[in-house]
Amino acid sequence: MSYKLPVPHPGTHTRPFWEGTKEGKLMLPKCGDCNRVHWYPRHICPFCHSDNISWVEGSGEGTIYSYAVQHLAFGPWAEEAPYVTAYVDLKEGDRMLTVLRGVDPEKPEDIAIGAKVAVEFEAASDDVHIPFWRVVEGD
Numbered sequence: 476m477s478y479k480l481p482v483p484h485p486g487t488h489t490r491p492f493w494e495g496t497k498e499g500k501l502m503l504p505k506c507g508d509c510n511r512v513h514w515y516p517r518h519i520c521p522f523c524h525s526d527n528i529s530w531v532e533g534s535g536e537g538t539i540y541s542y543a544v545q546h547l548a549f550g551p552w553a554e555e556a557p558y559v560t561a562y563v564d565l566k567e568g569d570r571m572l573t574v575l576r577g578v579d580p581e582k583p584e585d586i587a588i589g590a591k592v593a594v595e596f597e598a599a600s601d602d603v604h605i606p607f608w609r610v611v612e613g614d
């Protein structure tokens with residue numbers, strides 16, 4: 476493997492998410508009581524406190540809510556700087572933090588709030604594939 480960035484360790488309550496990423500699916504936790512998708516995975520719904528959580532396959536589509544250019548980073552991420560992080564509004568609801576791809580960190584003025592993004596997955600190890608989001612359309 477050539478992946479040099481930190482690799483997450485899937486826990487029991489995030490395992491459905493990580494199993495999905497290996498199949499190219501963005502699995503999202505959804506509350507069976509209020510029917511809202513939430514991110515990140517939790518044992519109880521952050522909106523209504525129900526523990527009736529199941530997993531649904533997301534569309535992998537979203538829009539940029541906000542972004543920031545990271546000029547300083549630590550550890551393995553230091554070699555990646557500058558790079559762009561963003562909050563993505565998921566089509567299904569709630570918001571996901573990501574490293575944004577398909578953008579030039581030297582030209583942040585070209586990054587549009589509301590631009591459409593799509594998820595993609597990178598194999599960090601045999602067991603962990605990490606989702607990143609890429610701009611697919613201007614605004």
Ligand SMILES: [Zn+2]
Pocket residue numbers: 506507508509510511520521522523524525
């Ligand atoms: Zn709920």
